[in-house]
Amino acid sequence: MRPKHSDMMQKDCVRVAVRVRPFNKRERDAGSRCIISMVPSSITIQDPRDPQNRRSFCFDYTYWSHSGFIQDTTGKYLSEDTGGRYADQDTVFQDLGEGILENSLQGYNATLLAYGQTGSGKSYSMMGYGANKGLVPKLCERLFESIKENQDSRRCQVFFSMLEIYNEQVIDLLSRGSRAAGGLRVREEQHRGFYVEGLRTVPCETAQQVEQLTEQGMRTRTTAATHMNANSSRSHMLISLQLKQIFSKESTTKQSNINLVDLAGSERQKLSGSEADRLKEGTAINLSLTTLGNVISALADVAVGKKVVHIPYRESVLTKLLQSALGGNSRTVMIATLSPADICYEESLSTLRYAERAKRIQNRAVVNESPTERLVKELKAENVRLLQRLSRLGQEGRRASDETKELRQLLTHNELQIKAIQTLWEQHLQEALKDLEEQYANITKERRMMQMHPYILNINEDAQLSGVVKLFIQEGEWDVGLSDSSPKSISIKGLGIQEHHAVFRNEQRCVTLTPMARSKVIVNGNTVCQTTVLQHLDRLILGSNCTYLFIGFPSERTGDDWNCYDYDYFQAEVAAAEGIRLAESSPGSNQTDPSLLAVFYDYIKLMPMVTEANQMSQELHKGVEFKLEIKNLALSDSKGHDLKKDIVVRVTTLGNKQVWLWSKAKFINRKFLMEEMYQQHQAAQTEENKSESLCAATFTRDQDPFWDPVEPLLLGTAHLWLQTLAFRIPLEEQLEVLGSEGTEEAILQAQLVPCSSTGFPLSEDDILIDPSELLGRRLDFQLVLEQCCGLRWIREVHNRGVQVGFKLFDCPQPLYTPASWHNINPLLDHRTHFASLQTSQTLLDYLQSSAVVLELWGLQDGCTELTSCLDEMRMTPDSVFIIDKPGPTDQTSLDCELSSSFRVLQRDLEEMKSLNSLLKKENQNLREQFAARNSGRSGRPSCDAEFARALKVFYHSMTSVRGQLQRLRRHRPSEESDMVGLRFFVDEHGRLLRDFSEQLEDCVSKLKQDVAAIVRRKREKSELYM
């Protein structure tokens, strides 16, 4: 059961609600599972990798908005059956909004915070979309209704303000003037607490006026975001309503502040330990949210009686402004929004933990008496006192003219002050009404224009800001770009937009777009350089990433649904033009591999960011180029099975061609920092017109997000399969080293040489028929890296070097060959001796199923060479690396299974051995030959030459099969493949892989048959002799 609103009044704990939204398109495409379940007041989340691992949380309110809904003709989402569990916008408002309204009418401050990862539904709950109005507009409607209902008993004044905090800067979203550089200042006063100096607060009398102001604020937010090249998901939006109620009869005044906060997306890009970035996270970008988390944690600790010395309110702008909302004079509600999908498990769990901490916070809300009203009372009281003194002076007949003059002056001053306070509202209201009228006229004009002319409509990554800006293309020729000097220009600000970027022509009911030289224009995914005729609903990208939908003439707009042209649509179209497509619509397939899908979405997410990073690099003269690459994870998997892919960003300096590979998370972090740098550069340029060198000077090279120390680069890998070692058969291979995108980086000549403990190569007679003979015995072998040929890395830039690294079985650290510089075909001649003193089943399994991954590392001028770290390695005095250290006895069922099959194998082996000795006894000649050959090697078990030969032939044929398999792995779709082609490639590839594994199986079973035949033959012979 949900608590009643009256409950909400009694306690001052922060109230917490959670809401789970429907799947979005990405999640549906990926075949996501819902991992959230709810019963009233309790929510359970399931770990998708471990379904037994469930965690439940209790909150004041839980809202199931994931399923069980229908959309009515107006687009409103409603529960599909009456009394259904679906929580629509009205339900959420009835619980949370009404409570906030009641609190504020009683004179309490009230705060509503929306917290959750990007795209989880914060703005949907707070602001709403279309017919699904959110808490803020509904609250305003109800507030003004309530004011109207009670207008006999009280007079009300409402002030509205709207601000954004981005990168610790406060931006006034209602400001009429140009934006102050560095944002507005946050100040502190003893009675008032923290406040934003110079923030525009607009008096309002109706909900429509508030709606109009919100629209204006959203427009400012959108243009500010494109102008600053900022992502709105990383900014916080704070709407404030100040409500003043004047009860004339009781001569009291109640005043309350309602803060409505749509917080920035809460997710973090996690950098794993191995790839931790030299530069900290974009500090200012996340400072407010991080500090909010710290404040909430500290307050939650206070609530459970822990000693907390310091609550870090002052460490960020957001927490300063929310100080009263958290642990102070406010009744506060938090709505935590969640994605239902398994792929968001970690973020959702973290949101729930955050919300759980928040609900412990205790506030101390009080009814507020207006300071202005108190001031009026005080001034009036003072006036009475002054008048009394004046009359006393008169009665006493004293002619103290100076004192009388002074008292009269004080009286006039006080009266003026009283008047000023009382007329402030009226004056402000008149001004605001004038403004609103003007704005309303503009809106009406815009609506009229929409019915007359074609226009372009902005599409933003944040759906909330899409469709906010409309730029009309009236008859004639229109210059589009940064410049707004002529009356026939359309001004667009954004990254990569030139002064004169392109020209729109609207002539004879046809609109064309002509890019200017060197300006980037993309239409429907394709770069255009010449005049292009625009069709209704064409997608335009101007500059790096200013995305617009072209809306044609009104007659062309019949019954279109424009919603499908969202930001992802634009990016997917550009990716498709680059040859990166999703195979979702290919015939005969109904589901795309989720891991491929994840890569695709990563790709389209990073693609515009890479374009922007390149543009910033160009404008800041950084001389660095970024490029997206898809990395094939099979290349570094010791079994070569991992078909997953990952996205990396290749960073190259234009001059000396130094190269880095950045992970996705590192790139995103760096991109935030680049934006910070770029914004400072822009501010410096526009504000004081200072040169770039001054801006660059504020960043030392160590802080420069475009720079990193030179480091060795993993160029590619080759797999050297170890199976022959299990039979003590030597192997010599010419391996192709493949780069992350399947390119041939070099040929590597390598050998595996089974040897004696002194490093002496074993002979053919030492070949084993049955690898299990090795169990418990010593195995020695050498890995020889002879030569690298045709190094692409060196061919490209001569001043480079290479090293080969490898890590075998349980070696704790990789080993590296010495560096070789400036040589395309360097002789490595590197030999490493490994030994297992007591070969275990695990090692045997490893040898039979795995490869040693040989990593080719590229060295660049100025980078430190890779060194083998021998500290944790076990070595004999003759520099033999010991592998296969005996581990603790395993109790798992798998190990039990292994040891039982091992016992069976041992029994078989014993049988075969006795059979063999029997046969030997029967064949005197053969025995003599063996004896002669084996003289001087007594005690060593002899091998059957026939078996050995069969095995050797088998493994050599296997090597060629493997070679073919490697080539198959390199098999790639052609650059021009379309979606169908790509799907065909994937199917073909899968089929070929299956064929090859079948071939391998055939080889093995053929060998088994051969062995069986040999044994049978020998048994028959022995029976003949019996």
Ligand SMILES: Nc1ncnc2c1ncn2[C@@H]1O[C@H](COP(=O)(O)OP(=O)(O)OP(=O)(O)O)[C@@H](O)[C@H]1O
């Ligand atoms: N309860 C819901 N019912 C239906 N659709 C929803 C719901 N919640 C969110 N959505 C949809 O999900 C998308 C993302 O939601 P929204 O814009 O509210 O996310 P957000 O949390 O504000 O993200 P950001 O941090 O990027 O601002 C929108 O298209 C929205 O319409």
Ligand SMILES: [Mg+2]
């Ligand atoms: Mg949002």
